Amino acid sequence: MNRNCTHLHRTGATHNVGGKAQAAEDPGRRKVLRGALVMGCSLLIPVALVGCEPKPEIPSRGADDTPATPQAAKVPQASVQYQVHPNEGRQCSQCQHFIAESSSCRLVAGNISNTGWCSLWTAA
Secondary structure, eight states: OOOTOOEEESOEEEETSOOBBOOOOHHHHHHHHHHHHHHHHHHHHHHGGGSOOOOOOOOOOTTTBBBBBOGGGGGGGGGGBBBBBBBBOGGGGGGGGGEETHHHHHHSOOEEEOOOBOOOOOOO
């Protein structure tokens, strides 16, 4: 038997029967695997940065030390069952969210009657 012959293993690697190992891994395959690794890692970067957005500003406080609610953040009257008459003696003029000077509410959009009521009513 010739000791200098080369045998092919199931893994694709070859070795010299004389005991000297040879790396037969294809350099093209290495480049492909490295490229796949780089692509995979580059796809993970945006996912990692999603939570890095700046926090929204905290709304300023009103004159009575309650958070000021911008008009856009107010809920529509229909979504809170607003009605222009009291409900079991509860009415907007007795609610902590009602602003009598402007006939408005800190939470509900639109013109609010002082005798009205909605599901967000909270005793003042």
